[in-house]
Amino acid sequence: MSESQAGRRVALIGNPNTGKTSLFNTLTGMRQRVGNYAGVTVEKKTGTWQLPNGQAIELIDLPGTYTLSATSLDERVAVDVITGHGMGSNAPDLLVVVVVDVENLRRNLFLASQASELGVPMVIALNCWDVAEKKGLQIDCKLLEQRFGVPVVPTVAKRKSGTVELAKAVEKAIKTRPTLVRPKWPEPVQKAIKTLHEELVTQRGEALREGELQRLLFDRRSAVCERLKTPAAEHQPIIAAVRDQLYKDGFQPDAAESTLRFRFLNPLLNDVLERQAAMKKRSKSESIDQLLLHKFWGLVVFVGMMFVVFQSVYTWAGPVMGLIEGGVGWMQGIASEALVATPMLQSLVADGIIGGVGAFLVFLPQILVLFFFISLLEASGYMARAAFLMDKLFQWCGLNGKSFVPLLTSFACAIPGIMATRTINDNKARLITILVAPLMSCSARLPVYLLMIGAFIEPRYGPGVAGATLFAMHFIGAFVAAPFAWVLNKTVNKGRKPEPFVMELPHYRVPQIKLVFHRMYESGKEFIIRAGTVIFAMTIIIWALLYFPRPAEIEANVTAQYIGQITEGALSEISGEILLDAPRATELEARIAASYLEQSYMGRFGKFVQPVFAPAGYDWKITVGVLASFPAREIIISTLGIIYSLGGEIDETSDDLRSTLGNARWESGPRLGEPVFNIPVALSIMVFFALCMQCGATLAVIAKELNWWWSLGSFVALTSLAWGAAVAVYQFGMLFA
Amino acid sequence: MRLNQIKKGGLFRVKDLNCCNDCVSRLMSMGLLPDQEIRLVHEAPLGDPIAVEFNGCHISLRLEDAAHVEVEPI
Numbered sequence: 001m002s003e004s005q006a007g008r009r010v011a012l013i014g015n016p017n018t019g020k021t022s023l024f025n026t027l028t029g030m031r032q033r034v035g036n037y038a039g040v041t042v043e044k045k046t047g048t049w050q051l052p053n054g055q056a057i058e059l060i061d062l063p064g065t066y067t068l069s070a071t072s073l074d075e076r077v078a079v080d081v082i083t084g085h086g087m088g089s090n091a092p093d094l095l096v097v098v099v100v101d102v103e104n105l106r107r108n109l110f111l112a113s114q115a116s117e118l119g120v121p122m123v124i125a126l127n128c129w130d131v132a133e134k135k136g137l138q139i140d141c142k143l144l145e146q147r148f149g150v151p152v153v154p155t156v157a158k159r160k161s162g163t164v165e166l167a168k169a170v171e172k173a174i175k176t177r178p179t180l181v182r183p184k185w186p187e188p189v190q191k192a193i194k195t196l197h198e199e200l201v202t203q204r205g206e207a208l209r210e211g212e213l214q215r216l217l218f219d220r221r222s223a224v225c226e227r228l229k230t231p232a233a234e235h236q237p238i239i240a241a242v243r244d245q246l247y248k249d250g251f252q253p254d255a256a257e258s259t260l261r262f263r264f265l266n267p268l269l270n271d272v273l274e275r276q277a278a279m280k281k282r283s284k285s286e287s288i289d290q291l292l293l294h295k296f297w298g299l300v301v302f303v304g305m306m307f308v309v310f311q312s313v314y315t316w317a318g319p320v321m322g323l324i325e326g327g328v329g330w331m332q333g334i335a336s337e338a339l340v341a342t343p344m345l346q347s348l349v350a351d352g353i354i355g356g357v358g359a360f361l362v363f364l365p366q367i368l369v370l371f372f373f374i375s376l377l378e379a380s381g382y383m384a385r386a387a388f389l390m391d392k393l394f395q396w397c398g399l400n401g402k403s404f405v406p407l408l409t410s411f412a413c414a415i416p417g418i419m420a421t422r423t424i425n426d427n428k429a430r431l432i433t434i435l436v437a438p439l440m441s442c443s444a445r446l447p448v449y450l451l452m453i454g455a456f457i458e459p460r461y462g463p464g465v466a467g468a469t470l471f472a473m474h475f476i477g478a479f480v481a482a483p484f485a486w487v488l489n490k491t492v493n494k495g496r497k498p499e500p501f502v503m504e505l506p507h508y509r510v511p512q513i514k515l516v517f518h519r520m521y522e523s524g525k526e527f528i529i530r531a532g533t534v535i536f537a538m539t540i541i542i543w544a545l546l547y548f549p550r551p552a553e554i555e556a557n558v559t560a561q562y563i564g565q566i567t568e569g570a571l572s573e574i575s576g577e578i579l580l581d582a583p584r585a586t587e588l589e590a591r592i593a594a595s596y597l598e599q600s601y602m603g604r605f606g607k608f609v610q611p612v613f614a615p616a617g618y619d620w621k622i623t624v625g626v627l628a629s630f631p632a633r634e635i636i637i638s639t640l641g642i643i644y645s646l647g648g649e650i651d652e653t654s655d656d657l658r659s660t661l662g663n664a665r666w667e668s669g670p671r672l673g674e675p676v677f678n679i680p681v682a683l684s685i686m687v688f689f690a691l692c693m694q695c696g697a698t699l700a701v702i703a704k705e706l707n708w709w710w711s712l713g714s715f716v717a718l719t720s721l722a723w724g725a726a727v728a729v730y731q732f733g734m735l736f737a
Numbered sequence: 738m739r740l741n742q743i744k745k746g747g748l749f750r751v752k753d754l755n756c757c758n759d760c761v762s763r764l765m766s767m768g769l770l771p772d773q774e775i776r777l778v779h780e781a782p783l784g785d786p787i788a789v790e791f792n793g794c795h796i797s798l799r800l801e802d803a804a805h806v807e808v809e810p811i
């Protein structure tokens with residue numbers, strides 16, 4: 001590869017729903033990389049595109065956008081990349097392929113025309129050619145090429161047709177560098193640009209192209225401002241003055257660009273396409289929407305659809321999760337046996353490493369199923385309808401309809417939920433959605449509910465109340481989330497202007513199964529990389545805190561004490577060496593494990609912190625359980641199992657654990673001898689788990705999507721909230737207990 | 738008459754837009770300009786947001802934003 005070829009980049013830009021990503025996938029195959037643009041959370045997708053002449057092109061899939069007036073992050077990234085600022089270095093070798101939806105030619109070419117002002121060579125891909133042909137839309141490509149001055153290639157990304165022609169056109173365009181014809185701006189606009197050039201470029205040395213100056217002139221809050229070296233106090237008045245002058249000259253700056261650019265485009269599109277009488281004839285999508293957006297039936301279908309999604313998440317993923325759990329247990333067994341000679345290594349490998357990997361791998365099936373449905377709904381066009389139906393419910397607390405799906409997803413797991421917030425282009429709504437997502441009751445909390453309800457609620461009040469409690473626990477977080485979002489909206493978001501909620505309801509499409517699976521695969525991979533590594537690391541740390549220190553005398557002491565107890569009773573089988581029967585040996589082992597845990601750093605820390613949790617009714621053992629489950633909630637089950645000395649394999653349905661918890665007594669303090677667990681304590685534990693931010697992986701994802709401060713803030717806020725609620729529930733409950 | 742007041746069924750023409758509203762300037766760059774024909778296609782269950790059609794595409798917007806677009810029946 002020669003040097004001139006190495007840096008060759010092509011960016012795909014286009015409106016949302018033009019099949020741009022589909023084209024990107026077709027052109028790059030599986031050779032893609034997904035990352036983030038520096039400093040912003042817009043997804044950056046790049047891939048390698050092999051041209052017929054053997055040249056390898058770096059293909060960039062820019063976020064779908066209607067305009068370059070960079071108010072949202074997506075648009076800002078698009079401008080940055082096209083002007084060569086988004087990819088780390090200047091990109092004089094960038095070529096832009098504008099993906100144009102034949103059905104909305106005029107609106108799509110508006111974006112192309114904006115991009116052309118930035119001086120980049122361009123090729124137009126007329127996508128969805130098949131749909132247009134079916135609808136009787138005739139487009140004269142030759143005429144379009146002639147008038148706009150750039151190659152125009154019809155493509156159907158889905159069927160890979162036109163991709164060879166597109167590659168050839170790009171090959172040629174890299175040499176000839178064709179640029180789209182640009183409008184001749186009226187005198188006042190030209191004057192304004194000239195003034196800006198004089199003030200900013202000539203006098204202050206800003207590196208701005210004419211297209212960027214246009215952005216500063218036409219956009220009220222252009223993101224280009226953020227790149228200026230000149231301080232805001234200095235450049236803002238300059239821009240304001242120029243815009244004022246433009247207004248005096250008869251052009252309202254906010255409306256000037258759309259008005260003038262469409263005025264320029266309209267005659268160029270004359271005779272290019274035969275337009276059908278769209279306004280009168282109902283499209284197929286509109287007929288479908290008569291049902292799906294119906295005031296009553298639309299909601300019925302929506303609720304039904306969400307029910308099916310969730311049912312599938314549990315039923316499809318359930319068996320696979322069981323298999324994974326079984327597999328993890330099996331591997332732990334093998335590892336334990338193999339390493340029996342080195343107890344520390346045995347515990348590290350079996351409990352720490354294999355247990356840690358298992359702890360997050362077990363959620364992978366659910367996440368894959370969820371993402372299967374999310375991409376299915378997105379690709380079909382239904383997602384926008386869901387947002388449309390739900391918007392009003394979310395408006396009052398600063399969210400919008402697009403928050404619905406991420407929040408719903410969070411009921412399975414907050415991590416894919418938070419990842420799914422990227423579809424919310426309003427940053428303000430996105431921030432709040434991310435911060436309340438961990439309050440949705442994820443599936444990792446379910447084992448805790450099942451244990452507490454099974455052990456305490458059901459035996460006393462019967463299955464009816466047990467079911468109702470389970471249901472209530474699932475929604476307590478959502479009830480708290482609403483006022484929490486409202487408060488966030490009034491405090492941290494104060495003064496931020498919301499993005500306009502303007503959303504296209506795209507035509508329904510039959511989803512491409514291949515793309516749906518591809519998306520599912522990408523999300524699964526991202527989950528493993530993002531969440532997996534964090535959960536894994538934290539599990540090892542927690543393992544170490546629970547394991548060390550490990551003085552050998554503990555084992556001896558416990559054994560001696562145990563033997564002493566037995567001898568007092570009915571033990572007579574001493575013949576030089578002490579031999580215990582199998583159940584007694586197991587019990588002794590469990591007691592040793594429990595003593596070690598009590599002596600461990602985590603055990604000591606639990607005792608130290610216990611007074612904080614005393615108002616919520618927790619003894620030091622529950623406190624250790626709560627603390628140990630901060631990296632991941634499900635850890636509490638196994639920790640409680642060890643600490644109440646049951647040892648080994650424990651799950652939430654284990655009868656032993658339930659009865660042991662029921663028999664646990666206070667060992668000291670004012671309630672000495674009383675049962676540790678009663679109804680208020682059980683409820684208090686459940687409420688704590690429902691509200692608390694006990695998930696290291698979620699914190700890591702929040703940090704990735706926002707930053708570590710938000711992550712830390714949400715940790716502190718949700719943990720205090722959970723503590724407060726747990727204390728309130730316990731204290732209130734004790735009045736009736 | 739404003740866009741938030743129109744009923745289903747009729748065809749309308751855009752008379753004027755308040756381009757100081759962010760939502761409206763977004764709509765303008767999507768091609769909603771004076772003289773554009775527009776009609777209401779859907780209302781969400783609680784009456785807000787609404788979906789309108791112009792230029793063959795369906796766009797949803799909130800009533801408070803729609804109030805910034807002035808229309809007249811054709």
